[in-house]
Amino acid sequence: MNSVTLNNGAEMPILGFGVYQIPPEETQAAVEAALAAGYRHLDTAAAYGNEEELGAAVKASGIAREELFITTKLWVQHAPTGSVEDETRRAFESSLTRLGLDYVDLYLIHQPLGDYYSEWRAMQELNKEGRARSIGVSNFHSDRLVDLIDHNEIVPAVNQIETHPFHQRTGEQELMRGRGVQIESWGPFAEGRNNLFTDPLLSEIAEAHGKSVAQVVLRWLIQRDVVVIPKSVRPERMAENFDVFDFALTEEQMGRIATLDTDESLFFDHRDPEMVSRLGGHRVD
Numbered sequence: 001m002n003s004v005t006l007n008n009g010a011e012m013p014i015l016g017f018g019v020y021q022i023p024p025e026e027t028q029a030a031v032e033a034a035l036a037a038g039y040r041h042l043d044t045a046a047a048y049g050n051e052e053e054l055g056a057a058v059k060a061s062g063i064a065r066e067e068l069f070i071t072t073k074l075w076v077q078h079a080p081t082g083s084v085e086d087e088t089r090r091a092f093e094s095s096l097t098r099l100g101l102d103y104v105d106l107y108l109i110h111q112p113l114g115d116y117y118s119e120w121r122a123m124q125e126l127n128k129e130g131r132a133r134s135i136g137v138s139n140f141h142s143d144r145l146v147d148l149i150d151h152n153e154i155v156p157a158v159n160q161i162e163t164h165p166f167h168q169r170t171g172e173q174e175l176m177r178g179r180g181v182q183i184e185s186w187g188p189f190a191e192g193r194n195n196l197f198t199d200p201l202l203s204e205i206a207e208a209h210g211k212s213v214a215q216v217v218l219r220w221l222i223q224r225d226v227v228v229i230p231k232s233v234r235p236e237r238m239a240e241n242f243d244v245f246d247f248a249l250t251e252e253q254m255g256r257i258a259t260l261d262t263d264e265s266l267f268f269d270h271r272d273p274e275m276v277s278r279l280g281g282h283r284v285d
């Protein structure tokens, strides 16, 4: 399995399977199919509401725990009069119980909202205890990431951010590389927005390789050393998305894909006050 080495020496498969927006009642079957297709890296979150079903699929597969790389995420914790560090530990225990695991390979702060410095302190302890083998963040803009690094002991191993052909994050990736943080893409297909799957430039490159647009996009990210976790509920697409290691894009093709960058989110801005309030006020558990 092709992997990247994180800043603590841990190996992370560069291609995984994401389960955002897979309804709980469909998650066990989807994850079982993904494992059968060869995926060994799974990405969920407390906020997705399907940790339990993902854990059931892992158990049913009989695959040895050490062969799997499992990520989950901490939702924004609320403890106006109490301790966010305690709440973080409680939330972590709940995730582990739902997953049916005694450790996760990667635990991420899902959003740069609320008292995430306290969350990070608790996660540093969980990391030292070996229960969160690696710890990282998600949706952190470079300023927030650098601030967290500069005022804490452990450097996040990963920052999982929206990254696809229309929002390429090359500058952020460069900064992260300099700080020892691995970039991980969420929404590698931009969830199909902007007509990604029929984009003329991507289609032309796909045709030249006898591959699909989805495969070209994943290959382009992997060649940039970006970890990818495409989501699909369809076994044939899971197999298609996994079959990206038998061809390579040329420098010229990489350069043409670079021209698609708009340097803007296709979803929302994590700095928009309305979103900050809406997401930050959302309760998960």
Ligand SMILES: NC(=O)c1ccc[n+]([C@@H]2O[C@H](COP(=O)([O-])OP(=O)(O)OC[C@H]3O[C@@H](n4cnc5c(N)ncnc54)[C@H](OP(=O)(O)O)[C@@H]3O)[C@@H](O)[C@H]2O)c1
Binding pocket: 017, 018, 019, 020, 021, 043, 044, 110, 138, 139, 160, 161, 185, 186, 187, 188, 189, 190, 191, 192, 197, 212, 214, 215, 229, 230, 231, 232, 233, 234, 237, 240, 241
């Ligand atoms: N940290 C965060 O805040 C955050 C936010 C969003 C996502 N994520 C993570 O990133 C993962 C991936 O992102 P995402 O799920 O938002 O979107 P995505 O992977 O960019 O796109 C998923 C969409 O593409 C379709 N699709 C998948 N493979 C395809 C193929 N080969 N051909 C055509 N269509 C295909 C899927 O449909 P079907 O299912 O019908 O095949 C689904 O509609 C998530 O599952 C989650 O684990 C994290």
